[in-house]
Amino acid sequence: MNADLAQLIAVLPHDDSPEQELQRSIPTGRLARLWTLGTLQAQIAAAYGAMWVRSFFGGADANARQLVETHMATAMRLVGGMLYLRGAVMKIGQALALYPNLVPEEIASTLAQLHFNAPPMHFALVREHLCNELDRELGEVFSEFDEHAFAAASLGQVHRARLRSGERVAVKIQYPGIAQTIRSDLRNLTAVLAPLRFTRDWENLSAQLDGIRDVLNSEVDYEAEAKSLEHAHSLFTAGDGVIIPQVFRELSTPRVLTMEFVDGRHLDAWLATQPSQSERDAFGAKLYTIGLRMYYAGRCAYADPHPGNYLFRDDGRVALLDFGCVPRYDDDAWALLSEMDAAFYRDRDNMRSTVAKYCDLSQDELRDESRMALVEESFRWALEPLHHRPFDFGNGEHLRIGIDIMARAIAKRYTRAHPTQFYISRTLLGLRSLLYKMKARVDVREIHARELRATGWPWVDEIIRGGGQL
Amino acid sequence: MRVTAETKEATRQAILDSTLKLLREDGWPNVGTREIASEAGIANGTLFNYFPTKEAIVGTLVANALAEANEAPRTGGVDEQLFALIASGLRRLRPLRSFLPFVVDSILAHDGDRIRQEHLSQVDRIVERPLTPMLRHLYWSLYAGVITFWVADPSRKQEDTLAFIDQSVALFIDAIRRKESGT
Numbered sequence: 001m002n003a004d005l006a007q008l009i010a011v012l013p014h015d016d017s018p019e020q021e022l023q024r025s026i027p028t029g030r031l032a033r034l035w036t037l038g039t040l041q042a043q044i045a046a047a048y049g050a051m052w053v054r055s056f057f058g059g060a061d062a063n064a065r066q067l068v069e070t071h072m073a074t075a076m077r078l079v080g081g082m083l084y085l086r087g088a089v090m091k092i093g094q095a096l097a098l099y100p101n102l103v104p105e106e107i108a109s110t111l112a113q114l115h116f117n118a119p120p121m122h123f124a125l126v127r128e129h130l131c132n133e134l135d136r137e138l139g140e141v142f143s144e145f146d147e148h149a150f151a152a153a154s155l156g157q158v159h160r161a162r163l164r165s166g167e168r169v170a171v172k173i174q175y176p177g178i179a180q181t182i183r184s185d186l187r188n189l190t191a192v193l194a195p196l197r198f199t200r201d202w203e204n205l206s207a208q209l210d211g212i213r214d215v216l217n218s219e220v221d222y223e224a225e226a227k228s229l230e231h232a233h234s235l236f237t238a239g240d241g242v243i244i245p246q247v248f249r250e251l252s253t254p255r256v257l258t259m260e261f262v263d264g265r266h267l268d269a270w271l272a273t274q275p276s277q278s279e280r281d282a283f284g285a286k287l288y289t290i291g292l293r294m295y296y297a298g299r300c301a302y303a304d305p306h307p308g309n310y311l312f313r314d315d316g317r318v319a320l321l322d323f324g325c326v327p328r329y330d331d332d333a334w335a336l337l338s339e340m341d342a343a344f345y346r347d348r349d350n351m352r353s354t355v356a357k358y359c360d361l362s363q364d365e366l367r368d369e370s371r372m373a374l375v376e377e378s379f380r381w382a383l384e385p386l387h388h389r390p391f392d393f394g395n396g397e398h399l400r401i402g403i404d405i406m407a408r409a410i411a412k413r414y415t416r417a418h419p420t421q422f423y424i425s426r427t428l429l430g431l432r433s434l435l436y437k438m439k440a441r442v443d444v445r446e447i448h449a450r451e452l453r454a455t456g457w458p459w460v461d462e463i464i465r466g467g468g469q470l
Numbered sequence: 471m472r473v474t475a476e477t478k479e480a481t482r483q484a485i486l487d488s489t490l491k492l493l494r495e496d497g498w499p500n501v502g503t504r505e506i507a508s509e510a511g512i513a514n515g516t517l518f519n520y521f522p523t524k525e526a527i528v529g530t531l532v533a534n535a536l537a538e539a540n541e542a543p544r545t546g547g548v549d550e551q552l553f554a555l556i557a558s559g560l561r562r563l564r565p566l567r568s569f570l571p572f573v574v575d576s577i578l579a580h581d582g583d584r585i586r587q588e589h590l591s592q593v594d595r596i597v598e599r600p601l602t603p604m605l606r607h608l609y610w611s612l613y614a615g616v617i618t619f620w621v622a623d624p625s626r627k628q629e630d631t632l633a634f635i636d637q638s639v640a641l642f643i644d645a646i647r648r649k650e651s652g653t
Contacts, residue, residue, distance in 0.1 A: 124546060124554040125636055128561075132627045176629035176636075255629065 120157055121175060123147040129176050133253045140164075141251065145171075153322070155220055160261060168261040169248060176255065178220055218325055222257040228300070228326040229259065235298045241286055243311075243319035262319040264311025267437065277441070279316075284393065284440025285447065286318045291431050292451040300328040303423040305430035307437070327423050337420065338457065344383065345452075346459050355379075358421075378405050382428060385444040394439030399432055482520050484510040486534070489527045490565065498569040528566070529577045533585050535562035540592050551596045552639045556613065559589075560620055560631065570621040578614050586610060597646065608645055612638040 121129070126147075127138060138145055142161045149157035156174035163169055218224060226247045233244040243262055251258035265273070275283075287310070294302050304325035311319040329337060336358060343354040355375055356366050365371055381402050385391035393399075406429065435442065452460050488509035492501045503524055507517040521527045539559040544551040563570065570577075577585070593609055594601065601609070616638055620631040 121636070122546060122550040122553065124550040124557065125632060128553075128557045129629070129632055132629065132632075175633065177625060177633040254626070 120149050120152070121173070125176075126157075126159065126173055129173060130171075130256060133256045134251060153324075163248075163251075167248075169251075169258050170245070170261045171251075172222065172257040172259070174220065174222060174255045218327075221254060222252065223254050225257055225323045225326075226252050228323040228328075231298060231300065231328075232294060232302075232320070232323060232326070235293050240289060240293075241317045242290055243313075243317050245319070245321070262311060262321070264313040264319050267307035267310060267312065267434070270312035271438070277439075280394075280438050280440045281390070281442065282316060283312060283318055284435050284438055284442040287431060287434060287438075287440075288442050288444060288447050289451070290318070290320065291427060292447055294326075295427075296451045296455050298328075299334050300326050301420075301423045301427045303327055303427050303430075305427060305434055307434060310434070325423075327420070329420060333420050338455075341452075342457070342459050344379070346463065351379075374405065374409060378409070381405055385442070386448060387445075389445055390441040390443040392441045393432060393435035394441070396436055399429075399436045402429055402432060481510070481512060481516070484512070485517060485520055485527060486531055489524070490531060493528075493569050494565070498572045525573050525576050528569070528573045531566055532563060532570075532573075532577055533588075535559070535566065536585055537588060538562050540588060544596070548597055549639050549643055552593065552642070553635055555589075555592055555596065556616060556635050556639070557632070560617075563617075567621060570617075574618055574621050578617070589613065599646075601646075602649065605642075605645060605649060609642055612642055 126149075131137060134141060141164065143164050143166075144162040146160040149159050150170075151158040153172055153174075155178050156172060158170050158172045161169050161171050226249065229244060229247050233246065236242045236244060245259040245262050248258040248260075287305075291302060291305070294300050302320070304322060309320060309322040311321060313319065339354055340358055343351045352366070352372070355361070359375065361371075381398075384398065385393075391398075406425065485506060489501070489506050492505055492509055496505075501524070503517055504514055506524070506527070507514045510517070521530070536559045539555070539562045542554070542558050544554050546554070590606060590610070593606075616631065616635055619634050620628060623631045623634075625631075
């Protein structure tokens, strides 16, 4: 996995048309900017893809490997060129940016910026789209509306505004017609990747595509996001120091999400203020609380924990911005998940059978000791922070081990698991990467105990009454 | 008795208003020139002094709506102004949208001249440079494409049309740039 990324980028097909000298008074173009951005993202994603393929085909013969690499590069270039898929490419970029050990630092920081640089809709389009969506002229709703977006959402953009009633709001607007087009773009992508179908990693690749499709489908539905926001909002009280923006339902549609405007610094800007260790620790504890509160009390995951979604405020509170990816667990999934929790904390003897059920393992697979060893290793990793008070996430070793376990699981194709697993590992790894970047120390055990007690599960009380520790 | 210019204009307007009203109430297949004349309070033959066909009446309604849109003030870059020109035209046409599918082809073909000249003069004003005949032709094809797409756009609130306009404008501007840089 330590291939030289720059070298990889260099061997990949690149955009042959040099940047043209542009006439002055014609706007140099959304189109041009789109392509440039698409190209940069596509190259990075392609380089990542190539690295990934090499890790699979390390022992294979060079011709076979090159063929697969070429297919992958073509596919990634196609992804970069698809207007609507820039969101998916950004997702890949964001995921990469969270793994500092995998990617050279400068590329990681470029990637971390991408979600602020997506190409804009100009105001004429925004106004027309908003008028259609809200069935009103903008002036009837807003006393101020900033014509320039202040942030790019992966499938649209966000504008500051003020309501006639005085509240400051952030209006998130989706590029029109995107939902439908994503579906057909993904179909095209799958078709282009078809030559990979007979390779070992097809199953995994198509699982990745399904993941991207799920993410995109949930992100295009702003009504679902509004519901997630309201659900999360109900889970926190003032004492938690967590801000979940309030939704203005009457000004929200499937394509427009109007919510309370919240101020604060993004991760990089906050880190630039050189916060003290105690500030880092306090914010770290809040981020951990958010993750566990949403899990235990909300039965959902904040599954997109990339740095751009958090705001660090001078008053010590943390704000969460993006609720486009918040899967919720139904009763069946929740029953299984709570069984897992009980097995962790109470009856380790049942651990193996519970894991078998969760991962849908056959008897043969259960007898596969190397597989079970990796499964146990991954659970030990997940629980490790509970054994140190506080746990120092700033030590990169813990994160490195987590990534290594995941890489080995993917390499050995031990990736089959309950559908909830994709989001849970994403949430866990994402959160811990964030805490690593923050160099935070967190008393994970205390937060776990508090959030577990709030579930009211009988076994939790039993353990506490028996004088045991969670 | 001589018919004054004002009376003539009033009659013409009454025909246009009646046509719009009847078409919206009864739908394209159920409205003929006889019904329109009756609604406007004129003799059937009188109507033909003003318009030869039902299609011609609708063509005038369309041209008038688009002319109003041409007058709207515009700001921003070339792409933004072109977008606003096209989108505000569609906004004005919206009351006619349900019966435009029956006439859009004939309007763009026969009554297109006035609409075409007026619209392209707006485009000239926005891009602030003379366009080659080929670029004018390209623009008009894209514009006719937008209108044709819009009248049949099944998407929610015709949102796909907005994306279609956005990308058509980008394509047109890209064509100007290519032309000017000689590639």
